[in-house]
Amino acid sequence: MTGTINNEGTIENVTFIGAELTGGTLSGNIINASQVSGIIKDVYLIAGTVLQSGKVAGTITGDPTDKPVITGVTIMPGTILTNVHLSPTVTISENVVLGEGVTIATEPYTPADFGLDDEDIASLTSEWFSEIEPEALATFNSKHVSSVPAEAFSSISTKQMSQIRGLEGLTKEQFAQIPIKSFHGLTSENMGDLPVEVIQEFTPEHIEILNEPEFEAMESEDISKLFVNLDFADINLITHLVPKDWKLNVTTGELTAPFGS
Structure with missing residues (x-):
């Protein structure tokens, strides 16, 4: 109009x-x-x-x-x-x-503070999802994420990806709909929340697009979680993500965290 x-x-x-x-x-x-x-x-x-x-x-x-x-x-x-x-x-x-x-609205904020109730979230379309403020996605939990129709994720932007929480609830079907470029928005705050079954779906293209400084800033257990569950025959595909002071044996695939981490 x-x-x-x-x-x-x-x-x-x-x-x-x-x-x-x-x-x-x-x-x-x-x-x-x-x-x-x-x-x-x-x-x-x-x-x-x-x-x-x-x-x-x-x-x-x-x-x-x-x-x-x-x-x-x-x-x-x-x-x-x-x-x-x-x-x-x-x-x-x-x-x-x-x-x-x-x-x-007062903290802790909820999706309802942005006009999204559970029924709205469960009926999101890709067009509607694209209009959601990133700050609203920061109020999501795993149940909210898992209830979003898979096709709605086809419009998620890099900025939205940087803010969304509750990625523990992301399914393989939803993951498959997300544009690869949007994964560059993942941060040290939410990247480690991805469930194991989703991490195992990563392709070399997904790995290449990840934000390296954000990857390196993750907690040690989250870094280990991703490396352990990435399913690549060629270990060299992930060597560029190994943080400083970590050691990766490219022959055995063994990853060693720095002392005290």
Whole structure:
């Protein structure tokens, strides 16, 4: 949806790329992806609506029975908010009025703080997954990850991969859908969480794309876990990942951690 829109009805599940969307009711998943600093203003959000990204202004009112979630949004000066839930990625400008029923996410954050409930996660599509904020994926646990439809992972980005948690729940079917380039996003914080059955599915292309400094920064037990479970006949494929002070016998495949690690 583009242009300057004066809404007098209900707009549902739309990506807005225009200059201004004013008035009316919004429902479902509303994404402000405008590249011209487009603003959504003076709208009513029905129960369960998620308003993501971009800027909002004017009067934004939500249904108190199931507060809409505002996430990844910049709330412009002078905006008046009522009955909405603000995620951790919201930027609140000066002179914003937090009216009745406004709640702000507090740690520990959950997917619900970003507008994702268990049913949403279990019904994600690749298009929807691509729009999820990386910060939201950082709130996932293994049950969340395992419930994501495998095909949804086909759109995961490198940045999303760097933040996602709960990879203990990743299945071989989900792994097969992930673009190889996205594995470069794995970090020392989540790489070691991959289950053994997934590590055994790695190909030389997966190994080549891994971020070496992040690999080397992992805990010793995680490094050992990956090396032990990689299924390669040619040990030379992984020698470039051996951290400093570790020793790899390329003949036997024996890996020795530094003393005290």
